[in-house]
């Protein structure tokens with residue numbers, strides 16, 4: 651697929667059905683993510699692929715860690731987190747395992763991972779895999795980072811939900827860039 655067409659046609663799929671991507675498709679998606687622009691070639695991205703019954707375990711981790719972070723977490727939020735990973739057949743957790751005190755800033759390392767996610771989303775669209783990038787409170791949970799095997803200083807860049815695209819989803823018209831333009835301030 652033409653790259654510009656993929657960029658303009660891509661749209662998130664909040665509702666994703668089974669099946670999820672097969673092993674070959676998953677490999678293509680992750681290879682695309684790992685081919686992001688990467689300051690210092692630090693390869694900061696880490697991927698946890700969660701499928702099948704493992705999604706139940708991920709849901710338990712999301713809910714339990716949220717309660718650990720906030721003992722007053724309402725039951726309704728606990729339940730929602732418990733079921734969150736079941737919204738798609740496959741969830742890829744993307745984590746930036748960052749190097750602190752490096753000449754390449756932590757921000758650059760996180761941005762490289764975000765660029766990788768966009769690569770993944772574009773290839774997903776091109777090969778007919780539905781996807782949506784989610785973060786929410788769990789991405790900021792220190793206890794979840796540790797529960798997933800990372801350190802508190804690492805960053806969860808996203809939970810990428812993958813599956814068979816929902817039957818109907820929006821088509822977006824290309825934005826005019828005019829409202830986003832700013833002139834370089836004069837001296």
Ligand SMILES: Cc1cc2nc3c(=O)[nH]c(=O)nc-3n(C[C@H](O)[C@H](O)[C@H](O)COP(=O)(O)O)c2cc1C
Nearest residue numbers: 660661662663664782783784785786787807808822
């Ligand atoms: C870093 C990031 C985090 C996001 N987190 C969420 C989220 O937690 N929940 C959600 O519904 N959408 C989230 N979104 C937005 C969707 O992924 C999607 O991009 C948005 O709905 C716009 O739709 P589009 O991708 O079809 O243009 C996030 C997007 C980004 C870039």
